[in-house]
Amino acid sequence: MRRLPKPRTSRDSQHVSSDEQTEIQAETPVEAKEVTFADLGLSQKVLSAVTDAGYTTPTPIQAGAIPHALQGKDVLGIAQTGTGKTAAFVLPMITRLEKGRARARMPRTLILEPTRELAAQVEENFIKYGKNHRLTVALLIGGVSFDEQEKKLERGADVLIATPVACSTISSAASCC
16 A cells, blocks of 8 residues: 655755655646636626626635536535635626526525624625625524514515524524525
8 A cells, every 4th residue: 555645844845855846846837827707707797896896816715616606516615714715605606696587586595604794794795796786685693683684585585694593583483494
């Protein structure tokens, strides 16, 4: 059985032989083209919102996830805080919602978030990147009047963002989820 080489640490990189350095350098492409949001297949309306927000280059998690999400594939991504994971699923979702139509006040997208803070972050992303669309977003979280949230649902929402407890609480009062 073949053993994997021991992972290198930053301290090890100072003691790499010239043969190993050549081998490592040969593995990296000489001219890697920088990927842009336009390369990922997002709609023009979404690209415009991304540009207006000041972004030009996707993060690795965005570059890896967005094309698959646009194809409707399941995506599981792990990345550090602040790397754009929320935008990695919101941007293709808005592009996909652009192509369909709302049906009788039923949400076209349900996003469940474990905390109210994460749910609010997702709502902010939908507002920021969906500004060129006529999408209605409803946020169902605890600690806020359910009457107000229920009114939003009755008017109809394209995107329903909720915590599981809030969704089950309001769904027992009215069938939304």
